[in-house]
Amino acid sequence: RPAPSRSPSSGAAGAGIAAVGESYQKFNPRAYLQNNYMPPRADFSSEDCVVPWKLRCLADAFATGDIYGRTLIDVGSGPTIYQLLSACDHFEEIIATDYLEVNREVLRRWVQDEPDSFDWSPYIKYVCRIEGKGEQWKEKEQKLRGKLRQILPIDVHQPEPLGSQLCQPADALVSTFCLEAVSPDRPSFERALHNVTTLLQPGGHFLLIGALQETFYLAGEAKLSVVPVSEADVREALSKSGYHIHDFRTYLMPPSLKIGVDDVSGVFFVHAQKKAVV
Ligand SMILES: Nc1ncnc2c1ncn2[C@@H]1O[C@@H](CSCCNC[C@@H]2Cc3ccc([N+](=O)[O-])cc3CN2)[C@@H](O)[C@H]1O
Numbered sequence: 613r614p615a616p617s618r619s620p621s622s623g624a625a626g627a628g629i630a631a632v633g634e635s636y637q638k639f640n641p642r643a644y645l646q647n648n649y650m651p652p653r654a655d656f657s658s659e660d661c662v663v664p665w666k667l668r669c670l671a672d673a674f675a676t677g678d679i680y681g682r683t684l685i686d687v688g689s690g691p692t693i694y695q696l697l698s699a700c701d702h703f704e705e706i707i708a709t710d711y712l713e714v715n716r717e718v719l720r721r722w723v724q725d726e727p728d729s730f731d732w733s734p735y736i737k738y739v740c741r742i743e744g745k746g747e748q749w750k751e752k753e754q755k756l757r758g759k760l761r762q763i764l765p766i767d768v769h770q771p772e773p774l775g776s777q778l779c780q781p782a783d784a785l786v787s788t789f790c791l792e793a794v795s796p797d798r799p800s801f802e803r804a805l806h807n808v809t810t811l812l813q814p815g816g817h818f819l820l821i822g823a824l825q826e827t828f829y830l831a832g833e834a835k836l837s838v839v840p841v842s843e844a845d846v847r848e849a850l851s852k853s854g855y856h857i858h859d860f861r862t863y864l865m866p867p868s869l870k871i872g873v874d875d876v877s878g879v880f881f882v883h884a885q886k887k888a889v890v
Contacts, residue, residue, distance in 0.1 A: 628796030629769045640832025641691035641718045645730050647873035656738045665863045666821060669881035671742050674698040679817045681783025687808050688790025691718035693732055695788045697739040700756040709766035716763045723757050768804040781813035788821040795839045802849045809853045815888040821881050829874035846880055855884035
């Protein structure tokens with residue numbers, strides 16, 4: 613009889629993944645936004661600051677004109693939308709995803725322009741400025757709201773991260789700070805990347821942003837473990853999942869931005885493309 617296929621939720625790997633899921637129950641979206649998406653990390657007066665650097669990486673990738681299609685899936689959106697601002701001109705539909713209902717609710721409330729939503733306007737203004745198309749920020753805000761039509765549950769540790777909800781592979785993926793923050797170890801990180809790759813059609817583009825050599829981060833009461841990865845680890849994982857790397861950029865976290873909310877030493881940005889089947 614064939615050996616039963618061992619789902620990742622069984623054995624030692626499963627215990628580590630279950631512990632991650634448990635630790636996320638205390639994740640506080642507001643604290644997380646405060647820690648990472650307000651000053652000093654969100655300082656738009658200098659391109660040397662980490663948030664402008666991330667927005668520049670994404671704007672440059674989409675400015676190539678190589679990344680476009682019908683649907684883009686954002687893997688592990690968390691409570692943030694900044695990662696979709698440069699994407700929204702190039703796709704008909706953008707699907708946001710997260711493991712936690714609290715984060716999906718934060719995103720839904722932003723889409724519905726609820727009064728207590730996080731103010732992304734500094735980000736939207738900055739992206740309009742660097743894209744240089746003379747687009748008004750309220751236009752871009754409304755455009756993104758109009759394209760964010762699905763906000764779905766996801767678990768990157770499942771072979772089918774979106775379950776049976778995904779009708780067809782997406783034309784592109786975006787993912788920011790998710791895979792390394794939800795994987796107990798490197799094999800799990802590589803498996804999660806393999807799993808999310810099934811959501812992308814061959815030839816599709818993947819824009820991946822993540823933390824380098826981070827071991828923990830805080831989000832209110834929650835202290836979350838992160839598997840520390842290097843540039844070489846990320847390159848190896850992408851190669852194993854069948855990607856060609858077009859661009860790999862690294863940002864070194866300056867001491868002024870090491871504010872105790874995590875121990876991240878840098879941020880990576882990768883523009884990768886899933887090899888077409890030969
Ligand atoms: N099994 C799962 N599948 C998919 N998503 C899952 C799963 N479990 C949890 N999630 C979901 O994934 C999570 C994504 S947020 C992860 C935060 N990553 C670390 C944090 C981020 C950050 C941001 C900005 C800067 N910076 O310098 O600008 C640095 C850093 C470094 N620290 C969260 O939304 C959770 O809800």
